[in-house]
Amino acid sequence: MLINVERPLRVMLIDDNIIDLKINSKIILISKLFDEIIQCQSGEEALSYFTMHSGKLNKLPNLILLDIQMPEMDGFEFLDNYKLLPEEWKANCLVAMLSSTLDFGDIRKAEANPYVLKLLKKPLIPAELATIFNANFNLTD
Amino acid sequence: MTRSPVKVLYIDDEENNLLAFKASFRRQYEIYTANSAAEGLKVLQNLPVEVIIADQKMPHMTGVEFFKSITDSYPDPIRILLTGYTDISALADAINHGDIYRYITKPWNDLELHNSIKNAHEAYRSKIDLRNKVDELEKTNDELNRFIYSISHELRAPLVSVIGIVNLVKMEGLYNSSGEYWELIESCSNKLDYYIQKTLQYYKNNKTTSDKSEIDFKKLVDELIDLYSYTDRDTQFKLNINQPHPFMGDSFRLEVILGNLISNAIKYQKDTEEQKLVEISIDVTPFSAEISITDNGLGILNEHLEKIFTQFFKTKNNKGSGLGLFIVKEALNKMNGKISVNSSLNQGTTFKITVPNAN
Known part of the structure; x- marks a missing residue:
């Protein structure tokens, strides 16, 4: 089922690696799919972004690109916490994982998680991001 | 002592x-x-x-x-x-x-009983020694698995960042801005990534545990073709997959075997060939899966045919690591499968595989 969305569109990147945050932001910029990029260096930072902007739906992301391997709170632990956020915050937000992992366990775990659309492999490619975008969003304006 | x-x-x-x-x-x-x-x-x-x-x-x-x-x-x-x-x-x-x-x-009889106690004690010692050795092995195995996991993350993550940067350079039209330097960085990075992936496949295959899951060959082959023809869309695929029976097998090893053979079939094409073709046929019976993969590529020299499954065997103008077919063979050994190869230079190569159905 497509989610109806209108611009401006926001994407949130969660990655402990600053270089990857930079690279992926650039790639998203080039893809022109999103208007605003929210960069978080940890799962904790991402969660506090949600609580800080709790009332303002126009600040919350439409898509989260989530790294798996992160210190302290890894991608899967972030999802466990994300699950507990109020429904209305998540209503227009989807999650894809973005990782360089080749580990079967990680891949299966990601695919089994009901919140995860897909596990995207690093490096991110604009065409793959577009495929996920078109399969899930319907731009109404 | x-x-x-x-x-x-x-x-x-x-x-x-x-x-x-x-x-x-x-x-x-x-x-x-x-x-x-x-x-x-x-x-x-x-x-x-x-x-x-x-x-x-x-x-x-x-x-x-x-x-x-x-x-x-x-x-x-x-x-x-x-x-x-x-x-x-x-x-x-x-x-x-x-x-x-x-x-x-x-x-x-004192002597008889004495000997029996002595032997019994030796049996006791070897029992305990064996158990200690097994514990030790399990610990080493655990460490190796953790090491492999950390290779796949710590070593590959920064490399993938480099490949991402090269992709950005391409997207921003800077690829040819410094002579061939970017191209060289890209080819070195891809080569290193290939080695890391093959090393991981090799170690994962070595782990004795094998899982049994239901294999849908059509789905598996489609996914693998998608994955490996990503960089090279010229090659045509002709599939003839006949699976009237369910097939149970080790999904990781089958993926490794078919993945390596399909990627080879794509990689070792003739640059001059107008119609690059790879034919894959699979017949599943209740007892086995018969797989054949044929390409019309470069072919293999007769004198090399015997050596292609040995570790680190490479030919002079080979683009590979000398690990791919070795891993295929090792994985087939673990599954009690068989492989044979037929090739003529500049005509093409056929690999035939038989894998038992664990159904």
Whole structure:
């Protein structure tokens, strides 16, 4: 089922690696799919972004690109916490994982998680991001 | 090295036997005695006994019954049964259920009993040594698995960042801005990534555990073609997959085998060929899957055919690591599968594989 969305569109990147945050932001910029990029260096930072902007739906992301391997709170632990956020915050937000992992366990775990659309492999490619975008969003304006 | 003396527990309801045993062996062994099964159990609960000798004929509980009662709680000590009469059924019972190491008739001969205790102790030591070795191996195996996991993350993550940067350079039109430097960085990065992936495949294949899951060959082959023809869209694929029966097998190893062969078929095409073609046919029976992969590519020199499955074999103008086909062969060995190859230079190559259906 497509989610109806209108611009401006926001994407949130969660990655402990600053270089990857930079690279992926650039790639998203080039893809022109999103208007605003929210960069978080940890799962904790991402969660506090949600609580800080709790009332303002126009600040919350439409898509989260989530790294798996992160210190302290890894991608899967972030999802466990994300699950507990109020429904209305998540209503227009989807999650894809973005990782360089080749580990079967990680891949299966990601695919089994009901919140995860897909596990995207690093490096991110604009065409793959577009495929996920078109399969899930319907731009109404 | 001075080893502490062997700890022997001797259970017998006849006090005289206990005394005689002590008198004969107290210089060689650390001896504990008990005059009933119940007393014997008390000793076992408090001391790490290595060899237990029990008399068969005792009131309340016979020697065999005692050995049976401790099979789960004290499996390690080696058991010797002493009996004064030959009772075949007690003997059969002892061997079948009591895990008895030796059977000695009364009255015992000192030398015979001494040798039996010595041998029993050796059996005890090798049992314990084997268990320690297994524990050690499991620990090493665990460490190796963790190491592989960390390779796949710590080593590959920064490399993938580099490849991402090269992609950005392409997207921003800067790829040709510094001569061929970007191209060289890209090709080195891809090569390193290929090695890391092959190394991981090799180690994962080496792990003995194999999973059995249902394989949908059509789906698997489509996914693999998608994955490997990503960089090279010229090659046409002709699929003939005939799967009227369910197939159970090791999904990781099948993916490794088919993935390596399909990527080779794409990689070793002739640059001049107008119609690059790879034909894949799979026939599944209740007993096996017969797979053949044919390309019209470069082909393999006759004298190289025998060596292509050996580790690190490469030809002069080979683009590979010398690991791909080696891993294929290793994975097939683990699955009890077979592979054969037919090739003529500049005409193409056919790989034929048989994998048993574990259904």
